[in-house]
Amino acid sequence: MRALRPARYAATILAAAVTGIALGAGPAAAGVPIGQPMSGKMTYYTDRGYGACGTPIDASSQDLVAVPAAWWTSANPNNDPLCQGISVEVSYNGRTVRVPVRDKCPSCDRTHIDLSQPAFARLAPLDRGVINGITWKFVR
The missing domain is CATH 2.40.40.10 (RlpA-like domain)
Structure with missing residues (x-):
């Protein structure tokens, strides 16, 4: 079960990157x-x-x-x-x-x-x- 947590975390980061959500950076005003x-x-x-x-x-x-x-x-x-x-x-x-x-x-x-x-x-x-x-x- 522990091995799945890093995989889920990586999948969440990947999904956020693909959809354009900046984790911890707020709105994408930097763009x-x-x-x-x-x-x-x-x-x-x-x-x-x-x-x-x-x-x-x-x-x-x-x-x-x-x-x-x-x-x-x-x-x-x-x-x-x-x-x-x-x-x-x-x-x-x-x-x-x-x-x-x-x-x-x-x-x-x-x-x-x-x-x-x-x-x-x-x-x-x-x-x-x-x-x-x-x-x-x-x-x-």
């Missing part, structure tokens, strides 16, 4: 590089409804950002560390905005963010649609 500048591109969207954090959003009137799916670490995005007070600070052409993470962008690569329409408009004209050469970072 989000807080404060690390990234270069990429931005677009905007105008969706209404519920964002990935489980709260109502209106991207045509509220300041918010949808971040790439690659940065989400929880199977249930409502419980993701990104929904726990994380914002994105975006800089372009001498202007900077800070917007809360409220949604996920499934089609965005790791350095592409999808801003709400009003946040995008504070950085560039809406008719540009896609802006390359931005700098952005996750902030608390």
Whole structure:
């Protein structure tokens, strides 16, 4: 019977690793590089409804950002560390905005963010649609 305990413990650790549960480390916030500048591109969207954090959003009137799916670490995005007070600070052409993470962008690569329409408009004209050469970072 004693020989089974280490096997069960190893199986539990393996199951936790496979499902992405960090033992003793809390939420996988370590996967989000807080404060690390990234270069990429931005677009905007105008969706209404519920964002990935489980709260109502209106991207045509509220300041918010949808971040790439690659940065989400929880199977249930409502419980993701990104929904726990994380914002994105975006800089372009001498202007900077800070917007809360409220949604996920499934089609965005790791350095592409999808801003709400009003946040995008504070950085560039809406008719540009896609802006390359931005700098952005996750902030608390």
